[in-house]
Amino acid sequence: MSEITIKEIANRCGVGVSTVSRAINDHSDINPATKKRIMDVIRETGYIPNNSARNLKRIDAKCIGVLVRGITNPFFTPMIEFIEQETEKKGYALVLRHVEAYENEVDVALELEKEKRLRGIIFLGGSSKHSAEKMKQLNVPVIFATIGSDISDNLSKNAYSTVSVDDELESRKMVDYLISLGHKKIAILTEANEEPSVVKLRLDGYINALKFHDIEVDKSLIKYVDKRIYTMKNGYETTKALIDSGAKFTALFCISDVLAVGALRALSDAGIRVPEDVSVAGFDGQELAEYTIPRLTTIKQPLLDISEETMRLLFDLIEEKRGHKHLIFPGELIEAESTKKIN
Amino acid sequence: MSEITIKEIANRCGVGVSTVSRAINDHSDINPATKKRIMDVIRETGYIPNNSARNLKRIDAKCIGVLVRGITNPFFTPMIEFIEQETEKKGYALVLRHVEAYENEVDVALELEKEKRLRGIIFLGGSSKHSAEKMKQLNVPVIFATIGSDISDNLSKNAYSTVSVDDELESRKMVDYLISLGHKKIAILTEANEEPSVVKLRLDGYINALKFHDIEVDKSLIKYVDKRIYTMKNGYETTKALIDSGAKFTALFCISDVLAVGALRALSDAGIRVPEDVSVAGFDGQELAEYTIPRLTTIKQPLLDISEETMRLLFDLIEEKRGHKHLIFPGELIEAESTKKIN
């Protein structure tokens, strides 16, 4: 039962611990024969090195950390898969960590950096607005992916990079499109969040588009979901509330595809046809949007581009080839079946 | 940027390291005043204890590990949330780890157990079939949730617990139901997997139900998706292939809800109405099933029951109140809109 350690292996092989260490870590200066003997014993005994002890000593642990906000959200899955591949290609290990609602992502990162000796950190989701003070403690390169820099104060912009779409612009693009289809009474499903965030930016885009086209912003058409913008339930219930409120609208813009799925269902239940009676649009361009009935008109975030550039930037930063940047990629308006020109 | 350590804090406060340690770990035997002084300095300096070092020493780390197979799969999300709550209630920490396709979950568990000094391990997804030898190395309680014990050899059944539905039975239940609606030509979307697995059990259930009702098993109606049963794309493409094959069927049973979503879309694209022309059924009872159009008939796995019993069992095992068990919960057949009596 007692835990088996490197010492134990060394004893059984009649060698010193450092030799075992060399065998495990693929060092070159070791006799192939002894290495084989050691590896055999390791396999027999089922010995597993203790990671805590390794991390404590190892100075050159090539490891990058990815902190994901919201486990509920399938949106990041394709990005994570790409990041995993690239990380491995570069010979780095990856530590993936979900950040709970009650946790501060930078605190978690700080802790992880010490524990795993991270060489770089990627934040997926969450906010890039953090105290410059704390950010500075993170003394490895940091990149926020899918979160723009508009969200933070200018002071700390050179403390990290961002790779994202321009959420305000993309949101505006979608509302412009709906307006171009003849819609004037456009409702929106969003989250009550006055903090700088992608949510806020998307709402801003909606308001700005309406204003630009001299359409009055009708507060009864702005509906706030309860807390989470990535649950169908919230999309369903908030849409139901919108319908029940008696407000008249010909289009409904949901700031996430997941919300839109709930909206589609709620409209259908109310006997409202999409897109004949009401046009519905989402945001994100998740896989799901291609499989709803009707298919969802949405803004597709270029996740592959974002992921690629994130990794390129991160490794450049690690190798000190260049400084921090703030990159913006254009989203793509996917015109699908859920929106239609108004009669 | 030299890392700041506990020693440094001790120096700055003019106390010993153990006093700092006591302050950090909320020990009772410490002067509140000195504790406050220490905590202040810690806050100022932004000191963060190194987890690796802690894990290395700490003997009583109350920590449980959850290993999740397949990050793509939103199915486990509600379970994870529940497990998190319960773990915290009991004063335990939680380590959540996703297991990649190329990894062996028991190996990962072994590693994690050493690193984090786990007191218990929960596997979500994957297989419970592992060499008894390896399982024995895991010398803390192990529970497989949502995976039945039928999958493993009898020898090692007392080495771990399982909490799940009976996948074969539930699958049979669904096919029985479809037959009761008058369907005889029932196609199935599954995965080519001869290994013992939930996938295999669900296919077995399908075959057994047909046999029981003296319906011939038509191999052209058994369609295998490519690798993953939790992607809509696979559901879509495999259904398309089924349609294109010209095979006649009046019902389509998908062994996951996610596959069924793809199937719904493919049928719709082919001009086949659900449920008028073809009935569609899923399996799992995920949130998504309530939001498709039409709503999906499915087998709802009692995730709350499974989660509750998993946690109860785990803590009982940790406290050595009882031995390993293999619990089966009944699934619930949700009759929704995607299935219909045949004319």
Add this chain to the structure above:
DNA sequence: CTGTTAGCGCGTTCAC
């Protein structure tokens, strides 16, 4: 209540 000290398991010098 507090300081000193001995390891936790391993990687890394530095001798040999």
Add this chain to the structure above:
DNA sequence: GTGAACGCGCTAACAG
């Protein structure tokens, strides 16, 4: 090519 010894940062046991 190999082993002995040191210390990573911390907690726990033991004195005081």
